[in-house]
Amino acid sequence: MDFNRIQKLLIVFFLTFNVYLIFLLIDRMPIHSTQPKNSSAVSVVQDMKNRGVIIRPDLSAESEELPLIKTEPNNFLRENQTQLKNQRYSLNREGLLTSTFIEPVTLEFDIDDSTKGLSKENAQIFRNKYLLDETMFINGEAYSNYWYSNQEGILFCRMTAVDGTPIVDGSAEIRIVFDENFNMIGYTQTFQSDYTVLEEPKALISSQEAINILEGRIETYLPNDSEIVSANLSYYQSLSTDHFNVYTPAWEIIYYRHEGTITQSVIVDAVRGFVADSKTSQ
Structure with a gap:
């Protein structure tokens, strides 16, 4: 048996074993109710x-x-961090990027203490003006679900999966922090690679x-x-x-x-x- 054939068989084996391991671990997850x-x-x-x-x-x-x-672990944020400008940032081992803008960034639309969420119009302005700016955020276009918490003064920008369903546990989001004047002062960012559907x-x-x-x-x-x-x-x-x-x-x-x-x-x-x-x- 030649080397190429052995290599292909090993790849098939490890892929099959990987899928088997996933379902084995899922089946062993506790059911609380x-x-x-x-x-x-x-x-x-x-x-x-x-x-x-x-x-x-x-x-x-x-x-x-x-x-x-x-999804699979990735180093996407680490590999692209040098594109960021006018901010001080750091990355930890878990892939969490933490950044502070050198100067607060003023929004081109108004939010205040009474703001309950972003309108579609303001969400589009925020996406086009800020998220898509590669010097401000890494691959901001991947974050298409938005939720603003006025109690925390935080705007959550989340990545989505099947049928535009947002990922909400904090592992695929940009969390933007505002000061008392509702200017952007910093953010944290996490990122997930392209997803694969596991089953029906x-x-x-x-x-x-x-x-x-x-x-x-x-x-x-x-x-x-x-x-x-x-x-x-x-x-x-x-x-x-x-x-x-x-x-x-x-x-x-x-x-x-x-x-x-x-x-x-x-x-x-x-x-x-x-x-x-x-x-x-x-």
Whole structure:
């Protein structure tokens, strides 16, 4: 058997083994709760409304489908960092780029304490004027999903995957920080390589069922003064190894507590039905 044939067989073997390892690890991931029934979810949502919880998004009992995806570790930010100008930056071992602009950058549109999010018009201005500027951000065009948190004074620019679904766990985003005058003063950036679909799309829990899961846990039970501002399908990094990362569909639920002006972001695994992450900001 010649060398080329042996090399090809080895490549096929390692690719097959890699895929097998991914599914083995996914199957061993813990399941913390079972998926609730739609009828129960509807009842819970109604009970929340009855006790004063405001629900802004239209929740649905319908199940959608998305596949699991995989990315591979990369050095993209490290290899392209020298293009950045007029800022002081550093990169850590995990690939997180942290940067501070030498001079605050004034936006060409207005935001203030009352700003709840970016309009489509302002998002387009921000993309064209700032994100696409290669001296300000590395490959900014890859970040096409935007969310502004006025409690934190941070603009989140996220990479997206299948059907434009955003990656929301922080591993594929630019997080831009503003000063008290709403000028850009710095940012952090993470980056993921092109994704690969692992398997056929999976049936997901509905947004109503995701809310039901939050209500079923003491840690994420919504107080009466809560206002759910969004419930969106997303991806989060459910598994990370030295050779690959696996992303699972999830519901990102963001709600606001009027007492204490607290914003809570919760990620609910949409395949297995458990709370994967929860973050609080004030």
